[in-house]
Amino acid sequence: MELRQLHYFVKVARKQHVTQAAQELHVAQSAVSRQIRLLEEELGVHLFVQKGRNLHLTSVGRLFLDRIEGILTDLERAVIEIHEFSDPEAGEIRIGFPHSVVLNLLPSVVASFKKDHPNVKFRLRQGTYNSLIRDITKGEIDLAFISPFPESHEQVVGEILLTEELFAILPADHILADYNSIRLEQLKDESFVVFSEEYSLRTIVMSACQKAGFIPKIEFEGEETDTVRGLVAAGMGVSLLPEMALTEISMLQPAKVRVTEPRVTRTVGLIRRRGDQLPLVAEVFRRFLIEYFQAKRGGSK
Structure with missing residues (x-):
């Protein structure tokens, strides 16, 4: 035949x-x-x-x-x-991301990349930490922003793009709202608004509180940074959020206070399937991202 x-x-x-x-x-x-x-x-x-x-x-x-x-x-x-x-100026890049990254980071880097590569298309998929790793290993997406970065994983490999500080967010009328910085243990008696269990930010918050000597009392759970931020601003509790999730101004705006003891951070990385060759257009984007964040780190010094 x-x-x-x-x-x-x-x-x-x-x-x-x-x-x-x-x-x-x-x-x-x-x-x-x-x-x-x-x-x-x-x-x-x-x-x-x-x-x-x-x-x-x-x-x-x-x-x-x-x-x-x-x-x-x-x-x-x-x-x-x-x-x-085989064409770096055409094709489609399939990229995944957690919700806490999409607010400002993803739109800005995509817009910057498309200035020099206007014909490249992007297919975006939002997911949790575990679902993004699953999508990478199954070959359903080429690259994924992820937080925290998996330092050692059998099926994925990648690079840390940035390390970001988490801030305490409090209702605007909270007694600590006007402080420049606080110790995390000062919030041990507060009700917390946290992400659902499948989200990595919840693990980061819980670990930080345990390091500070207490287990937080969880009052509400959410699945998006806007929800967590809005509940805190409405007086439903306190929380910790990464800096990039706090840049957007909204009608319900919580107070933002630096945490010094312990200092709470998260890594944001870019992963791909271990042992795979990326499509050339995705490889060009990966290299662009590494240079983009290297330049941002250099400019912030």
């Missing part, structure tokens, strides 16, 4: 006429008829039945057409992807 035969078969099935199919294929009618006959002989079935001047698919011919059209579509897509894989 040859690829040419399959293309001829699909064309005849669509046109229901050998002559019209041959004209669109720019080959002789006899060549199309011969390839269809050879295909039927190889399969041992009749794919078409003559009705007047037209050819109609038999029941097995319709079944074969459904399968072959899917195969040819996948083949065409594979050829396109191979070309895009």
